[in-house]
Amino acid sequence: MKHAPSNRAALLALALFGVTGAYGVDAPPAPPVAHEVMPPAAAIPGESIYQLPLQLTLQDGRQMPLAALRGQPLLVTMFYTTCQGVCPLMAFTLRRTMAALPEAERARMRVLMVSFDPARDSPEALRGFAELNSLKGPAWLLARTEENDVRELAAVLGIRYRQLPGGMFSHSAIITLLDADGLIRTQTGTLQETDPALIKAIGDVLR
Amino acid sequence: MRHLLLIAAVLCGTAAAASEHAAIGGGQFSSVLPQGPGNEPVTVAPFKLDRHPVTNAEFLAFVLKQPRWRRDRVATLFADAGYLAHWRSATDLGGDLRPQQPVTRVSWFAAKAYCESRGERLPTWYEWEYAAAASETVPDARGDPAWRQRILDWYAQPSPPVLPDVGRSPANYYGVSDLHGLIWEWVLDFNALLVSSDSREQGGADRLRFCGEGALSAADREHYAVLMRIAFLSSLEARYTTANLGFRCAQDAR
Amino acid sequence: MSKRLSQVWLVVLCALALSACSKQSPSSAPAAPADTGGSASGDFGPPQGEPVKAVLTSPPNVPPPTGRTHPAKVIVELEVREVQKPIAEGVNYTFWTFGGTTPGSFIRIRQGDTVEFHLKNYPDNKMPHNIDLHGVTGPGGGAASSFTAPGHESQFTFKALNRGLYVYHCATAPVGMHVANGMYGLIFVEPPEGMPPVDHEYYVMQGDFYTVGKYREKGDQPFDMQKAIDENPTYVLFNGMEGSLTGDRALTAKTGETVRLYVGNGGPNLVSSFHVIGEIFDKVWFEGGTRFQENVQTTLIPAGGAVIAQFKLEVPGSYILVDHSIFRAFNKGALAILKADGPERKDIYSGKEVDATYLGDKALSMAAVGEAAAARAAGKLTKEDQIKAGGLLFNGTCSVCHQPNGAGLPNVFPPLAKSDFLMADKERSIDIVLNGRTGKVTVNGAEYNSVMPPMSQHTDDEVANILTFVRNSWGNQGEAVSKDEVAKRRGATQRPPGAAR
Numbered sequence: 001m002k003h004a005p006s007n008r009a010a011l012l013a014l015a016l017f018g019v020t021g022a023y024g025v026d027a028p029p030a031p032p033v034a035h036e037v038m039p040p041a042a043a044i045p046g047e048s049i050y051q052l053p054l055q056l057t058l059q060d061g062r063q064m065p066l067a068a069l070r071g072q073p074l075l076v077t078m079f080y081t082t083c084q085g086v087c088p089l090m091a092f093t094l095r096r097t098m099a100a101l102p103e104a105e106r107a108r109m110r111v112l113m114v115s116f117d118p119a120r121d122s123p124e125a126l127r128g129f130a131e132l133n134s135l136k137g138p139a140w141l142l143a144r145t146e147e148n149d150v151r152e153l154a155a156v157l158g159i160r161y162r163q164l165p166g167g168m169f170s171h172s173a174i175i176t177l178l179d180a181d182g183l184i185r186t187q188t189g190t191l192q193e194t195d196p197a198l199i200k201a202i203g204d205v206l207r
Numbered sequence: 208m209r210h211l212l213l214i215a216a217v218l219c220g221t222a223a224a225a226s227e228h229a230a231i232g233g234g235q236f237s238s239v240l241p242q243g244p245g246n247e248p249v250t251v252a253p254f255k256l257d258r259h260p261v262t263n264a265e266f267l268a269f270v271l272k273q274p275r276w277r278r279d280r281v282a283t284l285f286a287d288a289g290y291l292a293h294w295r296s297a298t299d300l301g302g303d304l305r306p307q308q309p310v311t312r313v314s315w316f317a318a319k320a321y322c323e324s325r326g327e328r329l330p331t332w333y334e335w336e337y338a339a340a341a342s343e344t345v346p347d348a349r350g351d352p353a354w355r356q357r358i359l360d361w362y363a364q365p366s367p368p369v370l371p372d373v374g375r376s377p378a379n380y381y382g383v384s385d386l387h388g389l390i391w392e393w394v395l396d397f398n399a400l401l402v403s404s405d406s407r408e409q410g411g412a413d414r415l416r417f418c419g420e421g422a423l424s425a426a427d428r429e430h431y432a433v434l435m436r437i438a439f440l441s442s443l444e445a446r447y448t449t450a451n452l453g454f455r456c457a458q459d460a461r
Numbered sequence: 462m463s464k465r466l467s468q469v470w471l472v473v474l475c476a477l478a479l480s481a482c483s484k485q486s487p488s489s490a491p492a493a494p495a496d497t498g499g500s501a502s503g504d505f506g507p508p509q510g511e512p513v514k515a516v517l518t519s520p521p522n523v524p525p526p527t528g529r530t531h532p533a534k535v536i537v538e539l540e541v542r543e544v545q546k547p548i549a550e551g552v553n554y555t556f557w558t559f560g561g562t563t564p565g566s567f568i569r570i571r572q573g574d575t576v577e578f579h580l581k582n583y584p585d586n587k588m589p590h591n592i593d594l595h596g597v598t599g600p601g602g603g604a605a606s607s608f609t610a611p612g613h614e615s616q617f618t619f620k621a622l623n624r625g626l627y628v629y630h631c632a633t634a635p636v637g638m639h640v641a642n643g644m645y646g647l648i649f650v651e652p653p654e655g656m657p658p659v660d661h662e663y664y665v666m667q668g669d670f671y672t673v674g675k676y677r678e679k680g681d682q683p684f685d686m687q688k689a690i691d692e693n694p695t696y697v698l699f700n701g702m703e704g705s706l707t708g709d710r711a712l713t714a715k716t717g718e719t720v721r722l723y724v725g726n727g728g729p730n731l732v733s734s735f736h737v738i739g740e741i742f743d744k745v746w747f748e749g750g751t752r753f754q755e756n757v758q759t760t761l762i763p764a765g766g767a768v769i770a771q772f773k774l775e776v777p778g779s780y781i782l783v784d785h786s787i788f789r790a791f792n793k794g795a796l797a798i799l800k801a802d803g804p805e806r807k808d809i810y811s812g813k814e815v816d817a818t819y820l821g822d823k824a825l826s827m828a829a830v831g832e833a834a835a836a837r838a839a840g841k842l843t844k845e846d847q848i849k850a851g852g853l854l855f856n857g858t859c860s861v862c863h864q865p866n867g868a869g870l871p872n873v874f875p876p877l878a879k880s881d882f883l884m885a886d887k888e889r890s891i892d893i894v895l896n897g898r899t900g901k902v903t904v905n906g907a908e909y910n911s912v913m914p915p916m917s918q919h920t921d922d923e924v925a926n927i928l929t930f931v932r933n934s935w936g937n938q939g940e941a942v943s944k945d946e947v948a949k950r951r952g953a954t955q956r957p958p959g960a961a962r
Binding site for chain 1: 242247282283284285315316319395396398399400444445
């Protein structure tokens with residue numbers, strides 16, 4: 001954990017990072033991380049999930065900021081690979097939902113599943129889950145991000161979770177539909193069956 | 208020039224306040240929210256906690272340093288329409304508010320950003336509960352009906368027209384004050400309090416809704432003073448602000 | 462199979478088939494339905510027409526009948542307010558309320574309506590709140606969908622499938638505390654045909670309250686959780702305040718009118734034995750349901766339940782609504798008043814007819830008093846009759862102070878025997894017996910400064926007889942006093958406060 005900076009360091013950091021750039025971090029300068037530059041804040045709508053400056057590592061090892069997904073509607077949920085109960089069910093529901101879409105719509109939809117468990121869910125583990133649950137094709141994005149960012153993403157999506165002593169997670173199961181700009185259009189907790197309201201909302205958002 | 212002087216003054220004030228931490232030794236305790244099935248005690252590692260909540264002055268300094276968090280510039284994803292609505296302007300408290308009052312009408316994102324700007328973090332629920340279990344003289348006063356009644360008395364009063372300044376009530380056993388009787392406070396894992404929003408649901412039968420162990424049901428209904436904190440926090444979303452909700456920061460002990 | 466055998470089988474099968482047909486029950490049309498079908502028959506289809514904004518009323522008023530004949534979409538907007546206000550005179554309590562009142566606003570809809578419910582939590586409130594309406598079919602009665610932080614609003618929609626009078630209340634932890642602080646009210650789901658019209662409908666709701674201080678201990682009183690757990694209330698009240706429905710806040714009606722009370726019990730703990738002193742409920746829709754009982758004196762209202770009680774008023778007066786667990790009414794405040802105005806109906810209720818002294822077995826024989834009364838009525842009363850009767854009445858009443866021998870008590874009570882003061886003025890002596898006397902008097906040369914209480918509870922006959930006795934005893938000699946003289950004096954003067962008649 002970082003130590004509280006002295007006043008001097010704070011002023012220095014202020015000078016270095018400027019006032020509009022870094023979000024919340026006021027630490028001594030760190031080596032630059034290889035990632036794409038974030039689009040200017042003004043362009044992203046205030047309510048858009050892409051305001052979150054988090055970094056994703058996908059199952060194929062690619063790294064990208066969350067905001068790189070902007071431009072296409074997205075189904076988002078959160079899970080973890082060692083989950084026995086609900087997560088496989090969620091994956092199944094998402095597959096059925098995608099299958100229920102007309103061909104043209106399905107081609108334009110993507111699904112992002114972010115792990116609660118970055119410590120254990122490496123890209124390899126993510127690949128394993130995708131295999132096991134038949135989540136094949138470019139539409140399926142399984143990702144991990146930093147622990148701090150997991151909490152923030154869950155907060156934005158209204159998902160509650162906590163880690164239990166055995167390493168399992170207790171969490172709510174919510175599927176969220178985002179429009180191309182990252183605004184939440186609808187959410188559903190319906191599992192196993194496809195939610196007709198969700199299917200309709202997907203149609204609306206692709207129009 | 209005046210602006211710079213103000214920033215300097217406020218920063219100095221911030222620095223002074225930032226060093227006011229209480230060191231709290233860790234331990235095991237029985238939480239109102241069990242970690243899993245059975246009522247195993249929770250282990251809290253040693254940590255440091257702000258002696259009192261973050262004040263208007265401290266938060267103003269932060270907002271001036273990071274204008275992204277000004278109420279006229281903050282992204283609506285991170286704060287609702289009530290964010291800092293009581294300040295006279297985006298950069299000025301105004302004459303009606305005092306610098307040493309606890310800052311309220313701040314969202315979880317804003318509170319988190321403030322603590323991170325100091326290299327710290329929000330306390331976890333267990334840390335907050337652990338520190339808040341203390342009275343002035345004993346580390347765990349939760350069995351004392353008089354202590355419980357004092358806390359309930361705060362819930363029984365309506366919001367005061369003017370919030371008192373921080374640090375006015377006596378510090379507890381750990382040297383921390385205002386954990387009760389002043390404001391509600393954000394915790395880092397407020398969205399880990401998996402209580403159902405219908406507070407009468409018991410035993411977490413809804414396994415599908417909450418994968419794993421099911422919704423937590425408060426272990427000891429006698430600790431209703433603490434239950435009410437959980438009830439309040441579980442009504443919030445991360446971007447919410449309310450007139451009685453503020454925060455303080457914590458950090459791991461070294 | 463041979464042809465013959467198969468023919469036999471055919472006949473047998475046909476016979477069997479025919480007999481099976483004729484086994485159809487010969488009984489008549491199906492029996493009348495035994496129930497109204499519950500929620501299964503409460504769905505009258507989608508809402509019709511423009512959405513309607515629900516009229517909410519504060520207690521003790523009830524919104525008017527919906528007057529609808531088809532299901533509608535009804536918009537209900539209810540605001541939660543935490544307010545500090547009196548619970549008894551000089552005693553303040555922080556109430557958590559729906560709509561600013563305890564009980565909360567009365568909601569009236571029709572069976573089959575679709576309700577779009579908006580719950581708003583006033584920004585200055587401290588606590589999160591939600592709502593559970595007992596008339597909602599759905600998880601938590603709405604509580605799960607209405608959990609609202611201060612400064613925010615929640616919305617959910619439900620269809621009212623069951624008719625009846627239902628309680629609503631907050632269900633946020635700790636639920637008992639939210640309810641004990643006044644977070645309850647009533648929602649009435651009218652039967653599709655509506656309720657029969659009455660002259661007045663009133664909204665009353667009982668609740669138990671728990672304060673740290675004692676009953677009527679003044680000041681700001683906080684909630685006492687331990688007393689609530691022990692079910693030991695400080696106050697048991699109608700409509701959230703002692704005296705909320707008494708004095709000039711009493712419910713009103715006229716004789717000849719029919720009154721319908723929608724009565725709820727928010728609890729949190731106590732069951733109510735609801736009774737109106739002086740009236741009988743002509744009809745009680747017990748438990749707020751569909752059937753009614755008739756001619757009920759006292760009806761039970763469960764905690765979290767309700768009742769509809771209806772009665773016609775015949776006699777004017779103040780009718781007291783109580784919880785007949787009677788110490789709650791007189792020592793904890795569970796008392797409300799319905800004032801009925803109108804002409805007297807002596808044929809139904811006469812008021813007091815006889816107020817006679819009843820000495821029980823203490824009287825030797827009061828026969829003479831009765832005889833004197835009869836003689837006077839017959840016009841045959843003699844002075845001797847009066848003296849005899851008056852003497853009996855004097856003993857035990859006047860003799861206590863003036864002594865049986867009329868001597869009085871020196872320096873304290875003046876004598877009547879040979880009293881110049883008494884014999885000097887007959888009018889004045891009648892006056893003193895009727896209206897009492899305080900202050901200095903001089904009797905037989907001695908000064909007395911004491912208090913004689915009025916004795917106006919005696920009838921005119923009795924006063925006349927007592928005075929005749931006194932004026933003709935112990936050496937006194939004087940005229941008799943007649944009933945008419947006493948009656949005239951009684952009419953011409955005013956009794957002091959507290960004296961009878």
